[in-house]
Amino acid sequence: MKQATPMNTDIIKKDPTKFTKTPNISDYTSSYKDFTWEKAEKEFVTFFEDGTVNAAYNMIDRHVENGKGDKTALIYKGANGENETYTFQQLQKLSNQFANALTSLDVEKGDRFFIFLPAIPERYVAFLGGLKLGSIVGTMFAAFQEAALIDRLSDSKAKILITNAVLFPRIEKIWKDLPHLEKVIIVERGSQDQPKGDTIVYYKDLMDKASEDFAIAHLSKDDFSYMLYTSGTTGKPKGVVHAHGDILQAIVTTKYVLDVQDDDIYWCTADLGWVTGVVYGALGPWGLGVTQVMSEARFSPEGWYQLLQDTKVTVWYTAPTAIRMLMGSSVKVKDYDLSSLRHLCSVGEPLNPEAVMWSYEVYGLPFHDTWWQTELGGISITNFPIMDIKPGSMGKPLPGVVAAIVDDEGKEILDEAEGNLALRPETVSSIMKQIWNNEEKYNSYFSHGWYLSGDRAFKDKDGYFWFVGRADDVIKTMGERVGPFEVESSLVECEEVIEAGVIGKPDELRGEIIKAFVVLKPGIEGTDELKEKLKAYVKQHLAGHAYPREIEFIDKLPKTRSGKIMRRLLKAKELGLPLGDTSTLEDY
Numbered sequence: 001m002k003q004a005t006p007m008n009t010d011i012i013k014k015d016p017t018k019f020t021k022t023p024n025i026s027d028y029t030s031s032y033k034d035f036t037w038e039k040a041e042k043e044f045v046t047f048f049e050d051g052t053v054n055a056a057y058n059m060i061d062r063h064v065e066n067g068k069g070d071k072t073a074l075i076y077k078g079a080n081g082e083n084e085t086y087t088f089q090q091l092q093k094l095s096n097q098f099a100n101a102l103t104s105l106d107v108e109k110g111d112r113f114f115i116f117l118p119a120i121p122e123r124y125v126a127f128l129g130g131l132k133l134g135s136i137v138g139t140m141f142a143a144f145q146e147a148a149l150i151d152r153l154s155d156s157k158a159k160i161l162i163t164n165a166v167l168f169p170r171i172e173k174i175w176k177d178l179p180h181l182e183k184v185i186i187v188e189r190g191s192q193d194q195p196k197g198d199t200i201v202y203y204k205d206l207m208d209k210a211s212e213d214f215a216i217a218h219l220s221k222d223d224f225s226y227m228l229y230t231s232g233t234t235g236k237p238k239g240v241v242h243a244h245g246d247i248l249q250a251i252v253t254t255k256y257v258l259d260v261q262d263d264d265i266y267w268c269t270a271d272l273g274w275v276t277g278v279v280y281g282a283l284g285p286w287g288l289g290v291t292q293v294m295s296e297a298r299f300s301p302e303g304w305y306q307l308l309q310d311t312k313v314t315v316w317y318t319a320p321t322a323i324r325m326l327m328g329s330s331v332k333v334k335d336y337d338l339s340s341l342r343h344l345c346s347v348g349e350p351l352n353p354e355a356v357m358w359s360y361e362v363y364g365l366p367f368h369d370t371w372w373q374t375e376l377g378g379i380s381i382t383n384f385p386i387m388d389i390k391p392g393s394m395g396k397p398l399p400g401v402v403a404a405i406v407d408d409e410g411k412e413i414l415d416e417a418e419g420n421l422a423l424r425p426e427t428v429s430s431i432m433k434q435i436w437n438n439e440e441k442y443n444s445y446f447s448h449g450w451y452l453s454g455d456r457a458f459k460d461k462d463g464y465f466w467f468v469g470r471a472d473d474v475i476k477t478m479g480e481r482v483g484p485f486e487v488e489s490s491l492v493e494c495e496e497v498i499e500a501g502v503i504g505k506p507d508e509l510r511g512e513i514i515k516a517f518v519v520l521k522p523g524i525e526g527t528d529e530l531k532e533k534l535k536a537y538v539k540q541h542l543a544g545h546a547y548p549r550e551i552e553f554i555d556k557l558p559k560t561r562s563g564k565i566m567r568r569l570l571k572a573k574e575l576g577l578p579l580g581d582t583s584t585l586e587d588y
């Protein structure tokens with residue numbers, strides 16, 4: 001087995017006397033030893049008297065009941081300069097109204113309610129309202145196009161969807177194929193002309209009619225709360241389902257890892273369509289009752305720095321691609337007053353040591369890498385504020401979590417060699433509760449008592465984990481998870497294409513970019529115009545971020561004798577690596 005070696009970069013030593021605030025965890029080793037989920041649950045989650053729970057009650061109402069109703073919960077910066085703030089009490093009333101609105105549309109516990117909106121406050125109101133009622137809330141990126149939408153809405157049999165006039169035409173095109181979708185709620189904000197129809201209702205009308213009081217659903221910890229579709233190597237995206245009790249790990253990690261404290265101004269840059277946006281842009285911070293910032297604008301270094309300065313963000317959670325873009329930008333950090341920042345974290349893809357060292361130099365603060373997955377529902381391996389950082393390492397397991405590197409038989413690998421990154425599933429409190437409609441897929445994650453992450457990694461002698469790569473063909477581009485199969489399916493819908501093989505190609509800025517190898521029909525010429533046409537097709541039919549930035553036309557794809565595309569070989573060829581075992585390859 002390959003022996004991996006840690007990156008040869010200086011360790012960033014932590015000096016507790018230099019912290020502007022005492023971190024919430026002051027000693028990793030003893031916290032790891034003393035921690036139990038049972039104790040943490042008592043400390044962080046409020047149950048109703050009958051022993052039931054509701055995540056939204058824990059995020060909003062209990063803070064109002066504890067006298068924090070006037071505290072700002074949300075600072076919203078719109079794309080057109082809108083500036084709005086919402087207190088916990090305002091969010092309580094709005095989410096109650098929305099829960100009543102959903103009830104008036106016959107949404108009941110367990111029904112799937114989907115959110116397809118840009119980053120506007122109504123998105124959160126809808127999310128909270130859906131949780132209060134006990135519906136299973138599905139969130140989606142506003143970048144999704146018909147193919148991505150239909151996969152999610154039809155597999156989940158979503159009953160109600162909330163969107164706006166700009167995004168609605170994409171739903172309109174596919175609605176005929178969604179017999180379970182009874183009504184669409186349109187949020188009026190931002191558009192003059194609203195779509196009309198018998199099955200269309202308007203946010204404002206519903207809210208105007210709805211009471212500000214709502215009897216929050218009393219649920220069990222295992223009752224489902226939200227679902228997110230995520231990509232694997234094969235087939236369509238799978239619906240990862242989480243439960244109300246999963247808020248515990250969200251809160252614990254927001255406190256211990258992101259180190260958020262009561263008077264912090266916290267900004268998680270992730271979109272609600274991604275699990276980071278759900279867990280760390282809603283469940284965790286509001287579970288702790290802190291003020292968070294939300295920005296609708298697209299990324300720009302000037303815009304982000306301005307926002308950090310204007311809102312005096314203290315804790316910032318973002319992703320490696322954004323950090324690398326800031327690093328490569330000509331915008332000068334010293335032109336902004338970022339002195340409020342005190343703790344920085346990153347997630348979603350490998351955080352290269354250069355980015356950690358750069359941030360340490362320019363902000364005076366290193367980014368702390370955190371590792372987890374949609375399926376895990378919360379940070380599981382991470383760097384803590386108190387812990388020395390080995391730049392390039394994902395850090396150590398969260399207290400409560402048992403992680404290891406195992407071989408294919410589930411035997412722990414102890415000699416710093418590479419293997420499968422695995423977790424004891426019962427130690428990850430927020431681990432997924434189901435893959436929607438797909439027990440076989442759910443079961444496939446577990447083997448020999450381990451949850452297998454699909455990531456390859458190694459653990460060094462000090463117990464730090466280092467990411468090596470994916471064990472499968474899943475692509476991570478700009479932090480987002482893209483299944484090669486979805487992109488291949490989209491490409492073969494184009495009339496010029498016979499088949500396509502898609503890989504992730506390493507890219508300094510984006511982590512990976514999507515590269516497609518395309519076989520054209522006889523007589524079709526592989527021109528640059530055709531490449532642009534194919535890219536545009538995927539952008540318009542699948543999703544804005546999931547298109548191949550590179551296309552290469554080839555005569556034939558490498559396949560196994562049973563006809564499966566060998567993406568591994570395409571990748572090896574692309575990168576000039578050894579081809580490895582080709583015994584299952586058909587003539588190529």
Ligand code: PRX
Pocket residue numbers: 230275276346347348349350351369370371372373374375394453454455467469470476479480481
């Ligand atoms: O491959 C790992 C990568 O992202 C995958 C999980 O993707 P997703 O479910 O979209 O992420 C949800 C939020 C984290 C992992 O299997 N990944 C995530 N964090 C890191 C990472 N790879 C390296 N370093 C990380 N910190």
